[in-house]
Amino acid sequence: MTTLALAPAVGRVPRRSRPVREWLAGTLFVVPATMLLLAIILAPLLCLLILSLTDYEIGAMQIRWLGLGNFEKALSDPVFRRAMGNTLLYVALVLPGGVILGLLVALLVHGRTRSRAFYEVAYFLPVTATLIAMAAVWQFLLHPKLGPVNGLLKAAGFPEMAFISEPSLLIPTLAVIGLWNLIGFNMILFLAGLTAIPRDLYDAAEIDGAGGPIDRFLTVTWPQLAPTTMFVAVTTSITAFKVFDTVAVLTRGRDGSEVLLYAIYLEGFQYFKIGYSAALTVIFLAFMLAFSVFQAFQLDRRVHY
Amino acid sequence: MKAARFPLPTGRLLRFAGAHAVLLVGAAFMLLPFIWMLLTAIRAPDEILTGGLNPIPRSFHAVENFSAALQQAPLLRFMVNGVIICGGILIIQLIVAIPAAYALAKLRFPGRGLLFAAVIGGLCIPIQVPALPIYLALAEFGLLDSYFAMMVPFFLSVFAIFLFRQTFRGFPDEILQAARVDGLGEFEILWRIVVPSALPAIAAFSIFSIVAHWNDLYWPMIVIQRMDYAPPPLGMLFFANSETGASYGVLMAGATIITAPLVLVFLLARRRFVQGITMTGIK
Amino acid sequence: MEHSLELAQISKAFGKTGVLSEIDLAVQPGEFLSLVGPSGCGKSTLLRIISGLERQDAGQVRIAGRTVDALSPRARNIAMVFQNYALYPHMSAAENIALPLMVDRLSLFERLPLIRHLSPRRKRIEAAISGEIGKVAEALQIEPLLARKPGQLSGGQRQRVALARAMVRQPSLFLMDEPLSNLDAQLRVHMRDELTDLHRRLGATFIYVTHDQIEAMTMSTRIAMLDGGRLAQIGSPADLYERPASLTVARFIGSPAINVLPARLDPQGHVILGTLPTGLVVPDGMAGPVSLGLRPEHIRLHAACDRAMPMATLRRSEHHGADRLLHLDLAEDRQTGLIVRIPQDETGQFQPGETYGIGFAPEKAHLFDASGLRMATRTVPARIGAAA
Ligand SMILES: Nc1ncnc2c1ncn2[C@@H]1O[C@H](COP(=O)(O)OP(=O)(O)OP(=O)(O)O)[C@@H](O)[C@H]1O
Ligand SMILES: [Mg+2]
Numbered sequence: 001m002t003t004l005a006l007a008p009a010v011g012r013v014p015r016r017s018r019p020v021r022e023w024l025a026g027t028l029f030v031v032p033a034t035m036l037l038l039a040i041i042l043a044p045l046l047c048l049l050i051l052s053l054t055d056y057e058i059g060a061m062q063i064r065w066l067g068l069g070n071f072e073k074a075l076s077d078p079v080f081r082r083a084m085g086n087t088l089l090y091v092a093l094v095l096p097g098g099v100i101l102g103l104l105v106a107l108l109v110h111g112r113t114r115s116r117a118f119y120e121v122a123y124f125l126p127v128t129a130t131l132i133a134m135a136a137v138w139q140f141l142l143h144p145k146l147g148p149v150n151g152l153l154k155a156a157g158f159p160e161m162a163f164i165s166e167p168s169l170l171i172p173t174l175a176v177i178g179l180w181n182l183i184g185f186n187m188i189l190f191l192a193g194l195t196a197i198p199r200d201l202y203d204a205a206e207i208d209g210a211g212g213p214i215d216r217f218l219t220v221t222w223p224q225l226a227p228t229t230m231f232v233a234v235t236t237s238i239t240a241f242k243v244f245d246t247v248a249v250l251t252r253g254r255d256g257s258e259v260l261l262y263a264i265y266l267e268g269f270q271y272f273k274i275g276y277s278a279a280l281t282v283i284f285l286a287f288m289l290a291f292s293v294f295q296a297f298q299l300d301r302r303v304h305y
Numbered sequence: 306m307k308a309a310r311f312p313l314p315t316g317r318l319l320r321f322a323g324a325h326a327v328l329l330v331g332a333a334f335m336l337l338p339f340i341w342m343l344l345t346a347i348r349a350p351d352e353i354l355t356g357g358l359n360p361i362p363r364s365f366h367a368v369e370n371f372s373a374a375l376q377q378a379p380l381l382r383f384m385v386n387g388v389i390i391c392g393g394i395l396i397i398q399l400i401v402a403i404p405a406a407y408a409l410a411k412l413r414f415p416g417r418g419l420l421f422a423a424v425i426g427g428l429c430i431p432i433q434v435p436a437l438p439i440y441l442a443l444a445e446f447g448l449l450d451s452y453f454a455m456m457v458p459f460f461l462s463v464f465a466i467f468l469f470r471q472t473f474r475g476f477p478d479e480i481l482q483a484a485r486v487d488g489l490g491e492f493e494i495l496w497r498i499v500v501p502s503a504l505p506a507i508a509a510f511s512i513f514s515i516v517a518h519w520n521d522l523y524w525p526m527i528v529i530q531r532m533d534y535a536p537p538p539l540g541m542l543f544f545a546n547s548e549t550g551a552s553y554g555v556l557m558a559g560a561t562i563i564t565a566p567l568v569l570v571f572l573l574a575r576r577r578f579v580q581g582i583t584m585t586g587i588k
Numbered sequence: 589m590e591h592s593l594e595l596a597q598i599s600k601a602f603g604k605t606g607v608l609s610e611i612d613l614a615v616q617p618g619e620f621l622s623l624v625g626p627s628g629c630g631k632s633t634l635l636r637i638i639s640g641l642e643r644q645d646a647g648q649v650r651i652a653g654r655t656v657d658a659l660s661p662r663a664r665n666i667a668m669v670f671q672n673y674a675l676y677p678h679m680s681a682a683e684n685i686a687l688p689l690m691v692d693r694l695s696l697f698e699r700l701p702l703i704r705h706l707s708p709r710r711k712r713i714e715a716a717i718s719g720e721i722g723k724v725a726e727a728l729q730i731e732p733l734l735a736r737k738p739g740q741l742s743g744g745q746r747q748r749v750a751l752a753r754a755m756v757r758q759p760s761l762f763l764m765d766e767p768l769s770n771l772d773a774q775l776r777v778h779m780r781d782e783l784t785d786l787h788r789r790l791g792a793t794f795i796y797v798t799h800d801q802i803e804a805m806t807m808s809t810r811i812a813m814l815d816g817g818r819l820a821q822i823g824s825p826a827d828l829y830e831r832p833a834s835l836t837v838a839r840f841i842g843s844p845a846i847n848v849l850p851a852r853l854d855p856q857g858h859v860i861l862g863t864l865p866t867g868l869v870v871p872d873g874m875a876g877p878v879s880l881g882l883r884p885e886h887i888r889l890h891a892a893c894d895r896a897m898p899m900a901t902l903r904r905s906e907h908h909g910a911d912r913l914l915h916l917d918l919a920e921d922r923q924t925g926l927i928v929r930i931p932q933d934e935t936g937q938f939q940p941g942e943t944y945g946i947g948f949a950p951e952k953a954h955l956f957d958a959s960g961l962r963m964a965t966r967t968v969p970a971r972i973g974a975a976a
Contacts, residue, residue: 026414
């Protein structure tokens with residue numbers, strides 16, 4: 001009895017006291033992560049900012065300090081402006097579409113019992129698929145002559161549509177493929193959110209007379225999903241800003257299909273204009289951060305209770 | 306005693322039918338590319354070129370298309386590369402992120418707030434942002450065209466740290482305290498008590514990570530020139546470019562081969578994955 | 589007079605497992621009826637059937653004389669208070685309380701975001717509603733809390749907001765599912781008083797689910813006990829305590845629980861405890877095992893050792909304020925524990941480790957047959973009874 005009561009005290013004497021131990025363990029545990037954080041995020045970020053102010057090119061003999069020259073050049077460059085416009089249009093189509101359709105599918109799937117597994121698989125499958133391979137499939141599906149989509153259109157009496165070569169159709173087509181790739185992911189996130197809503201709230205709504213589908217949605221589902229929606233909106237907009245793979249396969253950034261990342265890729269890794277590409281990257285980052293922060297604030301006001 | 310049964314109200318019946326109608330149309334849209342890919346992969350070239358809507362292939366050409374795909378490009382090599390890269394990245398991500406997440410969730414140490422802020426900030430920075438400087442550094446040290454070059458930017462996953470921190474935070478402090486009183490060191494506590502309880506979350510993250518890196522195109526496109534190291538998407542890009550419309554059947558066979566592993570993994574792990582996401586409480 | 593609530597032959601099964609079978613129940617206006625029973629016996633399910641949240645498989649529900657089986661919960665004019673309050677976390681207390689009235693008086697369009705501003709009469713109706721909220725809030729003394737969100741309220745305050753939301757529509761029937769079980773012990777006692785008080789002031793009918801028999805005993809006008817999906821007994825708290833219809837009811841009601849001793853009937857119908865006659869007789873009873881139930885306060889301990897009494901050894905004695913509880917082990921071959929309640933001033937005579945004789949008045953004893961149902965008894969002079 002006495003030995004038992006004494007054991008912790010005896011054990012503690014030769015060791016370091018708890019705060020110091022905790023301090024040491026904590027520091028030790030984060031060393032690898034911190035070093036990597038410095039090496040592959042913070043240091044490169046700093047380099048990027050510095051590079052963006054220079055005219056550095058691979059193979060060039062000297063580096064000149066340009067100040068904001070790269071940024072001025074970018075803003076007056078028609079190609080870059082088109083890339084920016086296209087990217088924003090793409091985000092404007094994919095962000096609301098991805099959130100709304102993901103939510104709609106999740107709401108419908110959530111009510112299913114026996115068929116739920118089937119729908120989960122069907123909608124999530126595109127997320128796991130290698131987009132680059134599936135882009136080739138889409139290219140074939142949308143082929144003016146060989147593809148079944150145009151085959152259907154023609155069978156229904158519509159004219160043939162050049163989804164991938166007609167500039168005005170290009171970004172919407174890419175957006176549809178982007179949505180196809182992303183809805184399943186949003187659905188799974190929303191399903192997780194829906195599962196976490198207490199059943200009592202729906203019962204209370206029913207007793208209070210708010211039991212119709214619209215009332216239930218407005219009084220319980222939507223407010224309860226607000227945190228999920230915020231997360232989904234931010235991840236969706238980041239994904240949308242990063243559109244690249246489909247462009248690389250379907251158009252290789254041809255006229256009318258320039259997007260930010262492809263422009264950055266071309267300038268930096270094909271033409272080796274490192275300084276200019278770095279400036280474009282900074283603009284890309286600024287846009288994405290601004291978007292995420294704006295949405296987080298917008299939704300945050302409604303999330304906290 | 307005769308029981309008075311309630312008939313299924315028509316309103317509910319209508320809603321049931323409506324939901325299925327919408328979901329089925331959507332599911333058809335989601336699955337159409339997969340189905341068409343499979344159907345094209347087993348069609349003969351002339352049948353593809355006539356562009357018929359007929360879904361059922363008239364002649365069975367699968368063996369020819371798949372063997373042609375495997376001959377024209379080293380698809381198996383790409384897949385082996387994919388496994389090596391995904392495996393390497395995942396292992397190091399877990400080794401780095403789990404202790405850091407535990408420290409952020411349960412230990413007090415100087416600089417904790419700062420580190421957590423950096424993690425949150427890092428969530429908004431995709432690989433494309435630090436890509437240029439990392440590329441320059443790898444080129445400087447002659448490390449391009451290697452497995453290491455393909456893996457290094459992903460060794461740290463701030464997403465993993467964030468996710469695991471959320472999961473670990475829900476772990477009861479009493480159990481940790483009891484373990485400390487029993488004389489367990491922090492590392493043992495983490496390894497033997499906390500990690501086993503978080504396995505569903507770790508599994509969910511693993512699927513995220515594998516899906517993301519198996520499918521990543523941007524970074525390999527930058528650091529890899531030699532086909533020997535190409536992961537599946539890059540291989541697919543080479544493959545797609547070297548082909549013309551005439552051999553869509555072969556291309557689709559290739560796409561099938563590259564897409565199949567992840568689809569199979571998901572089909573096998575679906576329930577666990579959905580559970581894991583629910584457990585981490587992302588919201 | 590019309591019944592406030594009537595259940596006729598209600599049955600319910602989830603899949604293959606039957607939960608409720610053929611429940612009949614009639615509740616008078618203004619009653620406070622507690623539904624009690626062990627966990628999982630179907631209390632919540634029955635309440636949800638009354639409210640319309642769940643459909644019964646068979647049987648009828650009538651509220652105020654009207655068959656409501658085809659009606660939605662809203663049309664049944666009932667209110668419900670949930671175990672964890674079920675307040676909408678994103679709405680303030682006032683908005684929570686207002687919701688049932690808003691739904692009642694405004695059309696769907698007048699409640700939709702943005703579009704609602706088009707309605708000319710919305711402002712007027714909302715003003716009327718907030719007047720009513722004020723009255724309810726005053727009655728429950730939650731006016732200072734109205735602007736707060738549920739997350740900023742304590743458990744007891746949330747409970748009151750939930751009550752206000754239930755009251756504001758002035759329903760004739762209140763359904764409550766363990767509303768106090770999430771509160772700490774002290775607050776629970778306080779809210780018990782408040783609820784009883786509220787019931788008296790409103791004059792409405794309360795159906796109150798609880799698994800706490802003290803709540804049921806102290807608050808209700810009647811108690812209905814469910815067991816295994818059937819109504820085991822319904823009656824006043826005194827009925828259930830003094831004449832439990834089954835062993836389950838006897839065990840459930842009363843704290844500390846009733847003592848149950850194995851006994852048997854001899855061929856003449858005499859109840860024999862061990863080898864001793866108890867003075868209880870079952871008129872035409874069949875010989876066989878029975879159970880003898882004795883409330884702790886109905887047992888007398890005798891220091892003077894009379895050999896014709898069952899013996900028990902005092903193991904432990906607990907202080908319970910005015911009373912003292914004595915824990916004894918029955919002697920002989922039986923392992924049965926026994927609890928006896930005695931007034932505090934009699935404790936001096938009893939010492940742990942000592943052995944005492946057990947006595948009781950036969951008219952205070954309850955007898956149950958092998959299947960647990962109450963048996964009618966009469967008393968004859970016998971040594972154990974006489975000793976009390
Ligand atoms: N939706 C449902 N599906 C299947 N079984 C259910 C469902 N709801 C309740 N049950 C089952 O019905 C039985 C009765 O449940 P109920 O919630 O009515 O019990 P209770 O008396 O309220 O218990 P407690 O005191 O624990 O709240 C339980 O065995 C429960 O598992
Ligand atoms: Mg219950």
